[in-house]
Amino acid sequence: MPINYIYPEYEIIRDKNKCIKCKVCVRQCSNEAHTYDEELDCLYEHNERCVNCHRCVALCPTRALKIVKTDHTFRENYNFTGELINEIYRQAESGGVLLSSMGNPKPFPVYWDKLLINASQVTNPSIDPLREPMETKVFLGKKVSKVEFDENGEVITKGYPNLELSMPILFSAMSYGSISKNAHEALARAAQELGIYYNTGEGGLHKDFYKYGKNTIVQVASGRFGVHKGYLEAGAAIEIKMGQGAKPGIGGHLPGEKIGEDISATRMIPQGTDAISPAPHHDIYSIEDLRQLVYSLKEATNYEKPVIVKIAAVHNVAAIASGIARSGADIIAIDGFRGGTGAAPTRIRDNVGIPIELALAAVDQRLREEGIRNEVSIVIAGSIRNSADIVKAVALGADAVYIGTAALLAIGCHLCRDCQSGKCNWGIATQREDLVKRLNPDIAYKRLVNLLTAWNHEIMEMMGGMGINSIEALRGNRLMLRGVGLNEKELEIFGIKHAGE
Amino acid sequence: MNEEWCLGCHLCEYFCAFVNSGEKYMPKAFALNRQNVPNITVEEGDRINFAVNCRQCDEPLCKKGCITGAISVKDGVVTIDTEKCVGCFTCILSCPYGAVVPNKEGKAAKKCELCISNGGIPACVTNCPNRAIVLEEVY
Numbered sequence: 001m002p003i004n005y006i007y008p009e010y011e012i013i014r015d016k017n018k019c020i021k022c023k024v025c026v027r028q029c030s031n032e033a034h035t036y037d038e039e040l041d042c043l044y045e046h047n048e049r050c051v052n053c054h055r056c057v058a059l060c061p062t063r064a065l066k067i068v069k070t071d072h073t074f075r076e077n078y079n080f081t082g083e084l085i086n087e088i089y090r091q092a093e094s095g096g097v098l099l100s101s102m103g104n105p106k107p108f109p110v111y112w113d114k115l116l117i118n119a120s121q122v123t124n125p126s127i128d129p130l131r132e133p134m135e136t137k138v139f140l141g142k143k144v145s146k147v148e149f150d151e152n153g154e155v156i157t158k159g160y161p162n163l164e165l166s167m168p169i170l171f172s173a174m175s176y177g178s179i180s181k182n183a184h185e186a187l188a189r190a191a192q193e194l195g196i197y198y199n200t201g202e203g204g205l206h207k208d209f210y211k212y213g214k215n216t217i218v219q220v221a222s223g224r225f226g227v228h229k230g231y232l233e234a235g236a237a238i239e240i241k242m243g244q245g246a247k248p249g250i251g252g253h254l255p256g257e258k259i260g261e262d263i264s265a266t267r268m269i270p271q272g273t274d275a276i277s278p279a280p281h282h283d284i285y286s287i288e289d290l291r292q293l294v295y296s297l298k299e300a301t302n303y304e305k306p307v308i309v310k311i312a313a314v315h316n317v318a319a320i321a322s323g324i325a326r327s328g329a330d331i332i333a334i335d336g337f338r339g340g341t342g343a344a345p346t347r348i349r350d351n352v353g354i355p356i357e358l359a360l361a362a363v364d365q366r367l368r369e370e371g372i373r374n375e376v377s378i379v380i381a382g383s384i385r386n387s388a389d390i391v392k393a394v395a396l397g398a399d400a401v402y403i404g405t406a407a408l409l410a411i412g413c414h415l416c417r418d419c420q421s422g423k424c425n426w427g428i429a430t431q432r433e434d435l436v437k438r439l440n441p442d443i444a445y446k447r448l449v450n451l452l453t454a455w456n457h458e459i460m461e462m463m464g465g466m467g468i469n470s471i472e473a474l475r476g477n478r479l480m481l482r483g484v485g486l487n488e489k490e491l492e493i494f495g496i497k498h499a500g501e
Numbered sequence: 502m503n504e505e506w507c508l509g510c511h512l513c514e515y516f517c518a519f520v521n522s523g524e525k526y527m528p529k530a531f532a533l534n535r536q537n538v539p540n541i542t543v544e545e546g547d548r549i550n551f552a553v554n555c556r557q558c559d560e561p562l563c564k565k566g567c568i569t570g571a572i573s574v575k576d577g578v579v580t581i582d583t584e585k586c587v588g589c590f591t592c593i594l595s596c597p598y599g600a601v602v603p604n605k606e607g608k609a610a611k612k613c614e615l616c617i618s619n620g621g622i623p624a625c626v627t628n629c630p631n632r633a634i635v636l637e638e639v640y
Contacts, residue, residue, distance in 0.1 A: 017528060018528045019528075020515065020527065020528055020530075020531035020532075021531070022511060022512070022514075022515045022531075023511070024510050024511060024512055024515075027508075027509065027510055027511065028508070028510055058630075059510060059512065059630055061512055061515055061516065061519075061527060061628070062527045062528050064528075433548065434508075434548070437505065437506060437508065437631075438508055438631060440506045440631045440632050440633075442632060443631070443632055
């Protein structure tokens with residue numbers, strides 16, 4: 001047997017005084033990090049299998065378990081950290097590309113935390129959202145530039161198809177395949193109850209979920225999985241996925257072992273075959289080509305649904321967004337480099353793309369300068385963590401935000417970032433029947449509703465504090481933001497002043 | 502019992518045994534190999550699991566078989582009077598669900614009484630992590 005160079009990253013600590021040997025940890029760990037020895041009536045921990053997902057910790061009835069980061073160490077080295085050394089060992093062993101899941105965890109600046117929100121004092125009144133009307137409803141899509149009336153004062157201008165949202169939040173695209181059917185059901189039911197939308201991702205729409213069509217955005221990605229006329233017609237809007245924040249420039253790969261009967265039917269591919277989404281859309285090599293697809297989809301759905309084009313935030317994002325706005329898209333979705341994923345090459349996830357905050361400011365500014373901001377709505381994604389991030393995003397010019405990671409956290413994800421293994425102990429990023437059933441959609445959808453209801457209330461509180469009673473009046477209102485600890489260039493891109501100015 | 506959501510984690514058994522042990526601290530209830538027998542049992546299958554406890558029958562066979570009249574139905578809950586019970590265990594033999602068991606001392610029978618003496622909400626219901634066990638009134 002070759003030498004195993006890697007020492008486990010985590011250690012499972014069991015308080016023997018508290019442990020009642022109920023073995024729930026043994027039964028619940030899909031990684032088999034806990035085992036029970038009948039002969040010695042004793043529980044063993046296998047630290048090398050632990051991914052730190054907290055399933056055992058959360059279910060232990062006596063709280064006898066905790067997971068700690070190992071203090072086993074290499075000789076201190078600022079340059080070659082323990083993590084880097086282990087990654088080299090892993091690649092030297094496997095010869096493969098390193099895979100990771102969820103968003104970029106590296107210590108790049110989080111610009112949301114360097115932006116501060118204004119509030120009214122003395123010279124303008126703040127508003128109490130519990131006592132006065134407060135509007136967080138938004139419409140996504142192309143807006144008319146002029147409203148015309150007939151001689152009787154009736155509006156004769158015909159508007160464009162828009163999505164109506166009760167709050168400026170949507171659930172990000174997560175495919176059936178990358179997440180479980182129960183997770184999808186939770187998102188769909190929550191979207192329906194909240195009056196917002198969830199997104200099928202590129203995996204097609206399961207036959208059981210057509211009934212949530214009014215609250216569904218159907219995605220068309222480079223693999224075209226599950227795309228047919230009924231699918232396009234089922235959704236409230238169609239999203240063309242050009243890129244994803246976690247892995248800009250590359251495609252996707254759902255391994256064949258996850259393509260069971262149900263997923264195969266939904267994706268319209270044979271069982272057990274790998275679902276490979278190419279890096280580009282092979283029919284889109286220019287803005288003109290994109291325009292063709294946008295209009296093909298509009299034509300196929302009788303011009304009744306807005307079309308979204310989703311891109312990853314990359315270097316020339318403002319120019320790209322301008323092109324998309326001119327391609328006939330109604331909504332541009334921009335996904336920042338912290339956006340999540342069910343699996344991505346580690347090096348790409350951690351090093352490609354740009355922060356969504358800067359991308360948003362640049363895109364909004366560019367579209368305004370070009371006089372085409374009303375042609376499209378902007379939806380941003382890529383690590384919106386709380387309601388304050390949303391308020392800041394809207395003030396920077398976003399119409400709404402996509403939340404993916406936060407939504408999964410609400411239904412039990414513990415960000416162990418091991419989705420690619422397919423053994424999610426929380427029943428989210430798995431297709432294993434015994435694991436999927438751990439996520440009861442009755443509980444999960446309610447938790448999503450709770451989270452977003454709370455966030456919506458917080459958004460209203462912050463708007464009220466600024467003396468603003470409509471989210472429309474906050475959009476692009478960059479005077480409501482100040483920067484802290486930002487340099488001149490960053491302030492220039494954000495179009496905001498420094499705190500104290 | 503919604504077997505669709507039962508994970509076979511067996512937590513219901515442990516919480517049942519704990520709340521019926523009279524102890525306040527869970528680790529103590531299971532210390533020193535105390536034989537706390539739960540009133541609920543998880544049946545495990547290949548792809549399906551479910552927890553079985555007393556069905557609170559309208560006309561319980563255990564009651565019919567009881568030689569001392571220790572078993573009665575009060576407000577829909579089948580209860581055993583341990584004072585009257587002589588430990589003949591006819592009830593255990595006659596229950597088709599296997600929901601009656603001998604108590605720790607082995608001198609009387611015991612069964613799920615829906616935690617009416619432990620605060621009213623069954624511990625298996627409140628502690629089920631996936632809402633597989635629910636308490637519903639059936640008319």
